[in-house]
Amino acid sequence: MSKLNRRKFLKxxxxxxxxxxxxxxxxxGTTDTATAPSGAASTGAAPSLAGAPSAAGAASAAAQSxxxxxxxxxxxxxxxxxxxxxxxxxxxxxxxxxxxxxxxxQSDIVVENQFQGSYEETAQKLTAALAARQTPDIATMSEVTxxxxxxxxxxxxxxxxxxxxxxxxxxxxxxxxxxxxxxxxIWWVPFARSTPIFYYNRDVFQKAGLPDRGPxxxxxxxxxxxxxxxxxxxxxxxxxxxxxxxYNAWHFHGNVWQWGGAYSDPELNAxxxxxxxxxxxxxxxxxxxxDKMGYMAEDQSTDFINGVCATTSxxxxxxxxxxxxxxxxxGTAFLPQQKQFGCPTxxxxxxxxxxxxxxxxxxxxxxxxxxxxxxxxxxxxxHSGYMPATNSARESQDMQAYFKENPNYQVAVxxxxxxxxxxxxxxxxxxxxxxxxxxxxxxxxxxxxxDKVFADVAAQLERDAQEVKQQVKDVPLT
Amino acid sequence: xVIVNPRVHAPAKRRxxxxxxxxxxxxxxxxxxxxxxxxxxxLLYQAYLSLTRWDMIxxxxxxxxxxxxxxxxxxxxxxxxxxxxxYFTGAVLVxxxxxxxxxxxxxxxxxxxxxxxxxxxxAPYVLSGAAIGLVWAYIFxxxxxxxxxxxxxxxIVSPNWLVDTTWAMPAVIIVYxxxxxxxxxxxxxxxxxxxxQELYEAAKVDGANxxxxxxxxxxxxxxxxxxxxxxxxxxxxxQAFDIIAVMTGGGPVNATTTLVWYLxxxxxxAFRAGIAAAAGMLLFVLMLLITMFQVFxxxxxxxxx
Numbered sequence: 001m002s003k004l005n006r007r008k009f010l011k012x013x014x015x016x017x018x019x020x021x022x023x024x025x026x027x028x029g030t031t032d033t034a035t036a037p038s039g040a041a042s043t044g045a046a047p048s049l050a051g052a053p054s055a056a057g058a059a060s061a062a063a064q065s066x067x068x069x070x071x072x073x074x075x076x077x078x079x080x081x082x083x084x085x086x087x088x089x090x091x092x093x094x095x096x097x098x099x100x101x102x103x104x105x106q107s108d109i110v111v112e113n114q115f116q117g118s119y120e121e122t123a124q125k126l127t128a129a130l131a132a133r134q135t136p137d138i139a140t141m142s143e144v145t146x147x148x149x150x151x152x153x154x155x156x157x158x159x160x161x162x163x164x165x166x167x168x169x170x171x172x173x174x175x176x177x178x179x180x181x182x183x184x185x186i187w188w189v190p191f192a193r194s195t196p197i198f199y200y201n202r203d204v205f206q207k208a209g210l211p212d213r214g215p216x217x218x219x220x221x222x223x224x225x226x227x228x229x230x231x232x233x234x235x236x237x238x239x240x241x242x243x244x245x246x247y248n249a250w251h252f253h254g255n256v257w258q259w260g261g262a263y264s265d266p267e268l269n270a271x272x273x274x275x276x277x278x279x280x281x282x283x284x285x286x287x288x289x290x291d292k293m294g295y296m297a298e299d300q301s302t303d304f305i306n307g308v309c310a311t312t313s314x315x316x317x318x319x320x321x322x323x324x325x326x327x328x329x330x331g332t333a334f335l336p337q338q339k340q341f342g343c344p345t346x347x348x349x350x351x352x353x354x355x356x357x358x359x360x361x362x363x364x365x366x367x368x369x370x371x372x373x374x375x376x377x378x379x380x381x382x383h384s385g386y387m388p389a390t391n392s393a394r395e396s397q398d399m400q401a402y403f404k405e406n407p408n409y410q411v412a413v414x415x416x417x418x419x420x421x422x423x424x425x426x427x428x429x430x431x432x433x434x435x436x437x438x439x440x441x442x443x444x445x446x447x448x449x450x451d452k453v454f455a456d457v458a459a460q461l462e463r464d465a466q467e468v469k470q471q472v473k474d475v476p477l478t
Numbered sequence: 479x480v481i482v483n484p485r486v487h488a489p490a491k492r493r494x495x496x497x498x499x500x501x502x503x504x505x506x507x508x509x510x511x512x513x514x515x516x517x518x519x520x521l522l523y524q525a526y527l528s529l530t531r532w533d534m535i536x537x538x539x540x541x542x543x544x545x546x547x548x549x550x551x552x553x554x555x556x557x558x559x560x561x562x563x564x565y566f567t568g569a570v571l572v573x574x575x576x577x578x579x580x581x582x583x584x585x586x587x588x589x590x591x592x593x594x595x596x597x598x599x600x601a602p603y604v605l606s607g608a609a610i611g612l613v614w615a616y617i618f619x620x621x622x623x624x625x626x627x628x629x630x631x632x633x634i635v636s637p638n639w640l641v642d643t644t645w646a647m648p649a650v651i652i653v654y655x656x657x658x659x660x661x662x663x664x665x666x667x668x669x670x671x672x673x674x675q676e677l678y679e680a681a682k683v684d685g686a687n688x689x690x691x692x693x694x695x696x697x698x699x700x701x702x703x704x705x706x707x708x709x710x711x712x713x714x715x716x717q718a719f720d721i722i723a724v725m726t727g728g729g730p731v732n733a734t735t736t737l738v739w740y741l742x743x744x745x746x747x748a749f750r751a752g753i754a755a756a757a758g759m760l761l762f763v764l765m766l767l768i769t770m771f772q773v774f775x776x777x778x779x780x781x782x783x
Binding site (some may be wrong): 120124128130148155165245298305430434446456467 | 594621622643682728731743749
């Protein structure tokens with residue numbers, strides 16, 4: 001190698017620098033470098049209403065690169081609202097359509113929809129975004145993840161903005177909007193809310209000579225078990241539980257209530273080690289290991305569709321997919337009772353970030369208002385299987401007609417008023433969902449006694465609750 | 479590495495010395511800067527974080543002393559995690575060496591199509607771990623999986639691989655080995671081809687059979703390669719993440735939760751930055767110890783010549 005002298009070095013360096021400069025010029029010409037303030041200014045983009053120097057440039061760049069349908073829109077001069085969504089596949093198309101419709105419906109605001117992965121991944125990215133001060137204006141948060149952002153006061157109470165936007169939030173279904181209401185203010189509005197429902201294979205039920213309905217109680221399902229296994233063939237299991245990763249603590253939440261127990265009380269004290277909850281766990285253990293009727297599926301939807309199990313518990317949000325994929329008649333029912341009925345709510349809502357600009361906040365509320373219009377709620381609900389979040393949509397003729405055609409869907413909606421908000425152990429205690437879920441796996445996989453497992457889980461929940469007790473005192477949960 | 483030219487010490491060459499010196503700085507500074515920003519600073523910051531309680535959102539980081547270490551070492555889960563980490567790393571290490579060497583010996587034969595075979599064996603190494611994990615998760619599916627069909631063919635009852643606490647870890651190890659064994663095979667192959675043929679000829683003259691020449695020539699001659707493979711395999715496999723994340727997510731019942739997955743779980747699922755940082759510090763110390771052991775102890779014993 002020849003020795004590099006200073007002149008050669010500088011020459012090479014200046015070459016590299018001029019290449020960079022050229023690249024930069026190219027960027028300015030195409031507005032792709034919308035994040036660079038000089039780039040946005042020199043393209044002659046119309047000054048944005050937002051007052052943020054790069055907003056107009058960013059929006060037009062996004063329009064060019066992202067949604068083809070938005071490219072036709074004139075976005076200059078509009079307030080740009082950045083929306084983080086958490087749905088892939090079919091539901092992503094539904095969300096994008098709502099966003100496109102909103103953008104086409106008026107000329108002041110443009111919403112940019114960015115898919116961020118699962119609820120958990122979206123929460124991870126939002127956490128990083130808060131540290132980097134690069135947050136979206138409005139974000140999707142699950143019934144679990146929104147609590148962290150609420151407790152840290154990073155989301156915005158919306159009542160004043162609703163008043164300014166002339167938007168009446170009382171149209172939201174009461175148990176759902178109440179969940180997002182704390183300290184008398186609305187922080188989190190329902191959008192993709194769901195509950196677990198009971199799914200059963202009607203063909204197998206018929207073959208087994210069972211009535212065409214879900215079991216009244218879990219004991220009834222257990223009585224039906226031998227008939228179902230006989231009708232379904234050697235390998236068919238009666239009921240599929242699932243893994244911690246796949247939210248088994250959400251599905252089991254109903255069981256704990258049905259046996260008269262609870263995960264925890266509102267003050268974050270674990271109650272899972274008390275008699276009723278342990279009884280529910282022990283019933284599950286016997287059902288799986290002694291009766292060989294239940295088992296842990298990695299994904300209960302896949303197993304149900306493929307006839308590996310005769311019944312299961314899954315989100316209403318899975319109804320669309322299951323009904324279209326299954327090659328048999330799918331039946332749905334309320335969750336079985338035991339000592340009483342119990343069913344948790346779940347799914348996601350939307351929240352506006354506290355550090356967004358005033359103008360973006362008001363614009364984002366306009367978007368929420370649009371999403372709550374009956375025709376949009378009905379469209380989204382039919383498209384996804386999530387609950388219709390407003391009363392007006394639920395009572396609309398369109399929705400009622402849809403119920404008639406899809407009685408399975410009606411079951412989910414009828415169950416909704418009987419559902420309740422989950423216990424603090426899963427919602428508030430850090431990692432509570434996985435702590436309980438891993439405990440359930442110990443019963444499901446390892447056949448460990450429920451009293452021992454739940455005692456361990458309760459001890460860990462108690463320990464982990466300490467981390468948030470002060471926060472919960474500072475920022476009330478009611 | 480900079481080789482210092484002896485003539486720069488002569489006073490008459492002072493200018494030359496300075497020039498070399500500046501050049502040295504020009505080359506080294508960017509690297510040091512990057513190392514500082516992306517390695518040393520995060521390490522120091524991690525050490526600090528491990529003494530705090532922080533949910534990654536709150537502006538305040540509460541100083542808690544050694545609480546996080548107490549939490550980590552105090553939980554029963556922790557011993558499973560350490561066991562799993564050593565189980566995984568140990569199995570991958572032994573597998574990479576034994577299978578890698580076996581494959582290398584096979585590929586070193588003058589067989590037809592060996593170039594193609596080499597390419598096939600090396601190919602999984604360059605594939606994305608996430609994609610491999612997804613495909614293998616299907617293969618291990620207890621109901622529809624290819625593995626079940628394969629084992630049933632031999633009248634073996636297939637375990638429920640990924641939902642069974644006993645079999646989940648072997649499943650992950652199989653996939654990790656399948657992906658990475660090509661790497662050690664190729665390195666071993668290069669090592670085999672560097673062994674002087676005269677040694678084998680001399681052994682033959684002395685009447686050694688093929689097992690004896692393998693044991694007394696090939697294995698010792700390859701010991702620097704084995705050393706290199708052990709170092710890289712341990713350091714990479716102890717940090718293995720992608721396949722575990724995609725195939726099992728640390729489950730079932732923590733059966734595949736290694737130290738790295740524990741770190742991720744605490745940091746990015748439970749959002750306990752402090753405990754994740756404490757786990758990170760432990761991982762750092764562990765890797766430092768392994769590297770030191772290898773450098774000071776093993777390296778001395780494997781080098782010939």
